[in-house]
Amino acid sequence: MTDKRRRRLPRSVREQEIIDAALGVFSKRGYRAAVVDEIADLAGISKPMVYLYLGSKEGLFIACVRRESQRLAAAFREAAQAGDSPEQRLWAGLGAFFAFVAEHRDSWVVLHRQAPEQGEAIAQEIADARRSVMAEVNGLVRDGITKGGEADRLGEQEADFVAHALVGAADSLTDWMERHPGEPPERVTVRLMNVMWVGMRNVLVGEVWVPPQHDA
Amino acid sequence: MTDKRRRRLPRSVREQEIIDAALGVFSKRGYRAAVVDEIADLAGISKPMVYLYLGSKEGLFIACVRRESQRLAAAFREAAQAGDSPEQRLWAGLGAFFAFVAEHRDSWVVLHRQAPEQGEAIAQEIADARRSVMAEVNGLVRDGITKGGEADRLGEQEADFVAHALVGAADSLTDWMERHPGEPPERVTVRLMNVMWVGMRNVLVGEVWVPPQHDA
């Protein structure tokens, strides 16, 4: 950046730095608008190094998507493992997911907001990443809500539906957070659970909302 | 395009056709990747005409955003007006919103998925559009949930929070719908209400979810 003049770094370190820089630029500008020169500048190296390490702009993008989707999925699994009860595990997992989305804005934007219309390889990679993240949430939802009996179990489709709603809500709430800087991520998580979990639970209990009828 | 050879159209009609074309292209490709040539082709006119009508690529984009955000907001208001009870109005409004998001994929993508980092004018326009849409939902949520008494009223912040969650969930569920083509939008709306409304209502009643404690 500023001070790093002609440092000789081992490949693995440099590579991570480049991916860091790329993530920031792709997130801020989008795939097409991102300029490799800017990534190189941000990484404190010259463009040819970027190409030596990651091969192409597409390679840069794919590297970002891969690394970040793995990080996100890992954050999930680790948090969810720590819980005692299913509810706790879901809460912990959602908290981790939400914290990740809130903190690693760049990662999330690249993973979720980039339109998957950038050529076959990229579209595939994005699709894979999203699938893997969604699968993690989906698993949490199913495990969390299932209270043991077979009857409690939400069907595959239901869980998927809820997972999408959750992920979408969390995503959108990152915007909300930016306009409410005072709110700590934990409170946001609780609030989201407030709205979503109760609904999910009641759904299980059979308390289902029905469309109101027009007054006769 | 197909049959439209050298038609003489009134300014207003032609302009709408151009915006239609632009919307499709911006949605499919994203702002940067969108190519004005393609928009002109799709509109069945030459590029200079596009520039004559909308001035610039940025002008095209802004026109899309303005028109679609107005349409979306209008769909809201109209649907919400028709309801008898607050709950009904919320349901109708959400249904309209959801139907719009599901049906007008292009509009929604341009309105919500485009990163607002494409220059000052565009960023402003996108921000405005999102604010206006969110305000509409926000109003519905406040009206819908407030059952009359002052005590029932969710605070400004709460409503905004819920509105964000709703919009995000709905957005994300458009992806879900694409993978479940059999589900009609109405069922998706009901399902979303299933999860969200019950939660929202219970929140009002005071039944608040609390983070589970670790076993001592």
Added chain:
Amino acid sequence: MTDKRRRRLPRSVREQEIIDAALGVFSKRGYRAAVVDEIADLAGISKPMVYLYLGSKEGLFIACVRRESQRLAAAFREAAQAGDSPEQRLWAGLGAFFAFVAEHRDSWVVLHRQAPEQGEAIAQEIADARRSVMAEVNGLVRDGITKGGEADRLGEQEADFVAHALVGAADSLTDWMERHPGEPPERVTVRLMNVMWVGMRNVLVGEVWVPPQHDA
């Protein structure tokens, strides 16, 4: 070039001018070293026009190869048609070929000297062009030498061999001509016939050269 400021030319004319320019640059520099900017400058237009008309550097090259190989083959056929006897037709054909090679140095260099290692499409195009030129010479050689009887006919292989020798000799002699500016192409043609035709004819007559034996 110099005076052509912002001329509006019909596509077909401009296209030929661009190919003219490209031919000169490819000939002078070789495919890789050729710079599209130089071609554009030489054609008196901007680079985007070049791409609009011929699509790519490869497209430029292929257009050159196609046009020039057709011109060369046509020059052949026309000249050879005019002759009365086979010998005359061969002489006329060779003269035309030789005049073409000598006059259109650029065409010949692009057709014959460019290494066929520039990617599949180009290699194929070059190979096709060479084959077509060689086939023309080959046909002349066979027709020219064949004096009617079946016995006189050189086999396919022989004709091909002779054609290669002829073409190579003519090619090489263009260098010689550049160092002997006084020699008119006609004299060079005669000289080449002097050496080659007599050999070819004698071969037919059975007067075959045999390797000299070492003195015992």
Added chain:
Amino acid sequence: MTDKRRRRLPRSVREQEIIDAALGVFSKRGYRAAVVDEIADLAGISKPMVYLYLGSKEGLFIACVRRESQRLAAAFREAAQAGDSPEQRLWAGLGAFFAFVAEHRDSWVVLHRQAPEQGEAIAQEIADARRSVMAEVNGLVRDGITKGGEADRLGEQEADFVAHALVGAADSLTDWMERHPGEPPERVTVRLMNVMWVGMRNVLVGEVWVPPQHDA
């Protein structure tokens, strides 16, 4: 490359290996398209070594041209020395030349096919090399054909003309050979003599081919 790990080689040997590699790459790709990295890889050493030994890409090319033109000229001289009669010497010399061209494809391509438009130093070197090779052939032709008497002697110009024709024919026939793998180089040499020598000899004897006249 394969087994050569960190071998310590004397300068002269390593240098030859580098030139070997360079020759292959320059021949296959042409000067511009040749990439120094590939040369270094092929030589089994790192790029800085290449630069240490030969100084620059241009230096590599010049080294190739020098070494190969000397080899070719030497092959000539040696073969021509062994002959008893002038005819025998010419035949032997041409055979050597032809064998060289056919066998050392790379050398010949670099020497003869590379466009001499790559900068002053290279152009000069290529020109020198070609001149020296051509001088050798020229000498053979003059010596070979001259049967003693002054009258038999072809003029300087004639010999040069014939030399160019010979070299060009031989060059072109290397292409022919690639499509007729069964033909041994010796037969090709004989065949070439068949066509060329008889013509050359007859020219000396005064049997000159004259352009056929149109039928009156």
Added chain:
DNA sequence: CATGAATGAGCATTCATTCAT
């Protein structure tokens, strides 16, 4: 002696935008 790490400069290609008709 030998190399992994690094870069300045160049080139093919694209695209928003504007004239001349």
Added chain:
DNA sequence: CATGAATGAATGCTCATTCAT
């Protein structure tokens, strides 16, 4: 009103060449 023709200004990518070790 409408368009074909044209371009300036990027941007992705490559390559000869050089340090620091």
